[in-house]
Amino acid sequence: MADIGARDGSSRDKILEVAEALYARRGFAGVGMREVAEAAGLGKSSLFHHFRSKVQLYLAVLERVLGRIDERLGAALASGDAPAAKLDRWTDALVDALAEQPASARLLLRALFEDEQFDTEEWPEGQAVDQRVESLLAGISRLLEEGMRAGAFRRASTPHVVQTLIGAAIYHFASGELGETLLGGPLLSAEAVRTRKAEMKAFFHEGLAARPAQSRSGDDG
Amino acid sequence: MADIGARDGSSRDKILEVAEALYARRGFAGVGMREVAEAAGLGKSSLFHHFRSKVQLYLAVLERVLGRIDERLGAALASGDAPAAKLDRWTDALVDALAEQPASARLLLRALFEDEQFDTEEWPEGQAVDQRVESLLAGISRLLEEGMRAGAFRRASTPHVVQTLIGAAIYHFASGELGETLLGGPLLSAEAVRTRKAEMKAFFHEGLAARPAQSRSGDDG
DNA sequence: GTCTATATCACGATAGAC
DNA sequence: GTCTATCGTGATATAGAC
Known part of the structure; x- marks a missing residue:
């Protein structure tokens, strides 16, 4: 029962795809079911056949985005490398994931706020979302x-570092026009993505303060 | 300024105050004029007397929040201190501003996305918003x-550092329930705010890597 | 599974009395 | 400046034919 329709994903996947883009652009409250249906090439009632309510559709979109990211980050952490190298890989994976799905950063930031409008525990999709975040x-x-x-990292508050890492990545890719004005170019070009990875990793490794000449390891691309 | 009736701000200020909280919670599309009016103790039509449209009200709320923050940050930069000390002050001021007005972090993050729904240059309030951001x-x-x-800071991409600084501060205070779960306590208590400042400044100064006292052997800790 | 209605309600905005 | 009443539109969601 838990995976009804999972095999025939033609309509369902199309809906999730277009809904993801729409919700990222204008948020939960800003996108109507009619608009989603038309973008997916369906009538409004057909959409309600696949998703019983707007909340359920929204949570399903969220879960899909979080699942993709969680899998990538989990893979980055699965290696046997040293902590500093693992953190570099994790950063690369996070930046890649956010950059390859341009809607995801905005969608996730929006979700930070919008899931307070409804109780995620009320829906099975919401529980899946919560699990992904926790993981x-x-x-x-x-x-x-x-x-x-x-001894690879200095002693710091783990939750605060997590907040800083996530904020530095997700804000950047969600910043849209403002970020592009600041950068003077696109956020999502291959070069801009490469630069963002390098700048973030340098920040984590060295902070901002100038240091007397010191040995460092190289960065990847 | 060029505002009519600025002397009697009793209704106007009340409207801006309640609208700020509501827009931060549910965004532009998620808050109706009727709800704002009732929260301000007015009828809907009276609200339209003070603000000719919903967009105008929203932009006025944004401008007020940005103005408060911009003034604080400007003051932090006005001293004659060395760059590193100035950056510490700027960080303190940003964190204080976001923490003292709990709605502001979410409001500003939301505005990143939502001002693409309308042309800010079309309204005088929108131009004021753009100027504040630019400043x-x-x-x-x-x-x-x-x-x-x-020579106080290492050579890095200025726009990328700006993105990281803003992201680290604004995401943290916008993270709400998720952040409080991670921290295991409130985001906005005096102690939590003090900790956030210290953690951010330590990150900027030192990064995350442990700094060897003598050599890079990694045996310390 | 998709469709055409339709029910019910809230939205932004306006008119005009007081 | 605040109110009641209303316009026109579009929202979520349902009923039921095919």
Whole structure:
């Protein structure tokens, strides 16, 4: 019962795809079911056949985006590398995930606010969303604590570092026009994505303060 | 300024105050004029007497929030201190501003997306908003570049550092329930605010990597 | 599974009395 | 400046034919 219609995803997937883009652009309240239906090439009532309510559709979109990101980040953490190298991989994976699905950063930031409008525990899709978030935070938190114990990272508040890492990545890719004005170019070009990774990793490794000449490892691309 | 009836701000200020809280919680599309009016103790038509349209009200709320923040940050940059100390003050001021007005972080993040729904240049309030943002970004950018020239900061991409600073602050205070779960306590208590300032400044100064006291062997800790 | 209605309600905005 | 009443539109969601 839990996976009805999972095999025939032709309409369902199309709906999730167009809804993701629309919700990212104008948010939960700003997108009507009629608009989603038309963008998916369906009548409004057909859309209600696939998703019983607007909330359910929204949560399903969220879960799909979070699932993609969580899988990538989990893979980045699965290697046997040293903590600092793992954090670099995690950063690369997060930036890649956000950049490859341009809607995701905005969708997730919006979700931060909008899921307070309804109770996520009321819907099965909402519980899946909560689990994905928990998995994501637990993964990076575990890495940071391992790294501190091993002496690779300085002693800091793990939750605060997590907040800083996520904020630095997600805000950047959600900043849209404002960010592009600041950068003087696109946010999502291959070059801009490469630069963002390098700048973030340099920040994590060195902070901002100038330092006397010191040995460093290189960065990837 | 060019405002009519600015002397009697009793209704107008009340409207802006309640609208700020509502827009922060549910966004532009999610809050109706009727709800704003009732929260301000007015009828809907009376609200339309003070603000000719919903867009105008929204932009006025935004401008007020940005104005408060821009003034604080400007003051932090006005001192004659060294760049690193100025950046610390700027960080303190940004964190204080976001923490003292709990709605502001969410409101500003939402505005990142939502002002693409209408043309800010079409309304005088929108132009004021754009000017505030420009002033804010120019201020911190100037400080960073001065600091790099003076050798206080390492050479980095100024716009990327700006994105990281803003993202680290604004995401944290907009993260709401999720952030409080992660922190295991409130985001806005005096202690939590103090901690956030310290963690952010430590990150800017040192990054995350442990700094070897003598050599890079990684055996300390 | 998709469709054409339709029910019910809230939206932004306006008119005009007081 | 605040109110009641209303216009026109579009929202979520349902009923039921095919």
